[in-house]
Amino acid sequence: MRSRAPAPSEPAQGTEPDATRGPALVAGPEPPRPRGAGRGARRKGRASAWRWLGVLPFFAYTTLFLLVPTIELIVKSFEGPKGSFSTANVSRLFSGEYLSAYATSVELSAITAAAGGLFGLFIAYGAVHGRLPAFIRPLLSTFSGVAANFAGIPLAFAFIATLGPTGVVTSLLNRAGLHIYNHGFTIFGMAGLSLTYIYFQFPLMILIISPTLEGLRAEWREAAQNLGATPAQYWRHVGLPLILPGLLGSTVLLFGNAFSAYATPYALTAGYINLVPVQIGAILQGNVTVPNPQLGDALAFGMIVIIAVAVTLYVLLQRRAARWLP
Amino acid sequence: MAAVSVAATAPSARGARSRRRPSVWAVFWLVLGALYFLVPLYSVAQFSLEVGPGRYGFHWYAQIFADPQFSSSFLLSLRLALETMAISMVLMVPTVYWVHLKIPRLRPTMDMIAILPFVVPPVALVVGLSGVFDVFPALLSSSQILALMYVILALPFTYRSLDAGMRAIDVKTLTEAAQSVGSSWWRTLLFVIVPNVRSAMLGAMFLTLAIVMGEYTISSLLLYNTFAVYIYYIGNTEAYQAAALAIISFLLTWVAMGGIFLVSRFTGGRQQVQIGATR
Structure with a gap:
């Protein structure tokens, strides 16, 4: 029944180019393909016009549903109440509650990217180089896929059930004599929100850092040991420099991941913690009075700028990483 | 949101290693x-x-399943998921095939566009949507707009999955072979290329399922009662039923991820587990 066509180059496991390259969002340059020889120039010209027609639907679609919204919000960010050009909205971002919203968002994203990133790194390193049984790796990556995708509203509920005022872990700790809610902890505050974010941050780190760690060959460590290096020296001079670009790039990606989160903080803190996405949501829903509606556009524009910087860093670091490790 | 990939296959022969004690x-x-x-x-x-x-x-589960709001919101999300998958595949499979075959130098541009949905978070997309409504006012009054936006949310994963799938096969040779026996473009695409990248397509579709079934930001801000919006609504009124819904939602995530895992097992390829949840 299967109409499988002859595939002359079905790759063997592990030889697929992408499999070892790691978490690159951007593929490297394609090696130039030899062009069909002996084609007439006229035919080539006509063919190239047809060629572009083939990608027209894709470009039309992304223009309409991605580019138009983006341009729209950027233009509106610089629009005054009467439609004229104005930098009032954007400059308002640098003061008062809006500035503090950015500060809180950046703080939360940085903390959870660092903590979740380190946690994920240790787990991934253990799984790759810790001599664990072979079945651990595929299991870990599937579980990480689930955990990293289990987010939003249900995740918030799961953490309220765990560390909320009547949560399972809270009652356990109470019985052990540790009343965390008397010591200023609440799941609806910064600490609780950070713990919740880490739930999807560390599995993401496991998934994106594993290929980099796989590139760290055991032979290099043995070679360093043979030359008399201590473990600390190996990490200082060999291991860390090798994985650093991949590590930083992945952390930056985790940062962007937390920064754009909306559903989880909205469900968990009901907007009490002043984060940029939640602010934008409140403006869109008309829950807060703002000087003019374009402020929401300006806030979103600020988010795009920050994430664009993060993603650009990620891409650059990833390219750097790809140079050293396979 | 983020993009990621990790091969989900067992590490290559490490017989000697497993005999040593784990760290x-x-x-x-x-x-x-x-x-x-x-x-x-x-x-x-x-x-x-x-x-x-x-x-x-299972009292709370029974109550949830008996709630007509549950089935209507669940079915809306499921319908949107299927529509998103259909639009994504119809749009992306021919595009990625064409780029690989005819315009390989366009690939860096495609990579860039495929990153953009990360740079513009869902909440920002909603802010800018009024621009699209100016072009097509009819979209404003229909939940169809959600599926159209979800195609954008899923784009990074769909594109990356298909791009990797097409790279793993020799698109050019396959096409030339098919055409030398008289196959048309569409026949080649449907009966030669698609069967060869079906595991990449299935992987992307399962991930799309995970994304759409949990999507809250866009649907809540545009005031549609999708599954995630329903879960939030229940959470404000019924704590125990909300817990049951969280478990149901978790099982859905498992279905999607398990699907990707099984696809990789049964097709033998190195399928990637990917992350695309909307937070």
């Missing part, structure tokens, strides 16, 4: 990670099963 630190971090993963699930599962003090049962 203590590796076990320690793995156990800690497992606890972090399992404790919230255990807690919310306990909540969802607790009918009275010390009594457990």
Whole structure:
């Protein structure tokens, strides 16, 4: 029944180019393909016009549903109440509650990217180089896929059930004599929100850092040991420099991941913690009075700028990483 | 949101390794990670099963399943997921095929466009949507707009998956072989290329399912009662039923991820587990 066509180059496991390259969002340059020889120039010209027609639907679609919204919000960010050009909205971002919203968002994203990133790194390193049984790796990556995708509203509920005022872990700790809610902890505050974010941050780190760690060959460590290096020296001079670009790039990606989160903080803190996405949501829903509606556009524009910087860093670091490790 | 990929296959021959004892630190971090993963699930599962003090049962689940709002919101999300998959595949499979075959130098541009949905978070997309409504006012009054936006949310994963799938086969040779026996473009695409990238397509579709079934930001801000919006609404009124819904939603994530895992097992390819949840 299967109409499988002859595939002359079905790759063997592990030889697929992408499999070892790691978490690159951007593929490297394609090696130039030899062009069909002996084609007439006229035919080539006509063919190239047809060629572009083939990608027209894709470009039309992304223009309409991605580019138009983006341009729209950027233009509106610089629009005054009467439609004229104005930098009032954007400059308002640098003061008062809006500035503090950015500060809180950046703080939360940085903390959870660092903590979740380190946690994920240790787990991934253990799984790759810790001599664990072979079945651990595929299991870990599937579980990480689930955990990293289990987010939003249900995740918030799961953490309220765990560390909320009547949560399972809270009652356990109470019985052990540790009343965390008397010591200023609440799941609806910064600490609780950070713990919740880490739930999807560390599995993401496991998934994106594993290929980099796989590139760290055991032979290099043995070679360093043979030359008399201590473990600390190996990490200082060999291991860390090798994985650093991949590590930083992945952390930056985790940062962007937390920064754009909306559903989880909205469900968990009901907007009490002043984060940029939640602010934008409140403006869109008309829950807060703002000087003019374009402020929401300006806030979103600020988010795009920050994430664009993060993603650009990620891409650059990833390219750097790809140079050293396979 | 983020993009990611990790091969989900067993590591290559490590016979000698497994005989050595596992590192203590590796076990320690793995156990800690497992606890972090399992404790919230255990807690919310306990909540969802607790009918009275010390009594457990599926009471709250039964109530949820009997709620007409549950089925209507669930079916809306499911319909949107299927529509998103259909639009994504119809749009992306021919495009990626064409780029690989005819315009390989366009690939860096495609890579750039495929990153853009990360740079513009969902909440920002909603802010800018009025521009699209100016072009097509009819979209404003229909939940169809959600599926159209979800195609954008899924784009990075769909594109990356298909791009990797097409790279793994020799698109050019396959096409020339098909055409030399008289196959048309569409026949070649449908009967030669698609069967060869079906695991990449299935992987992208399962991930799309996970994205759409959990999507809250866009649907809540545009005031549509999708599954995630329903879960939030229940959470404000019924804590125990909300816990049951969290478990149902978790199982849905498992279905999607398990699907990707199985696709990779049965097709033998190195399929990638990917992350695309909307937070």
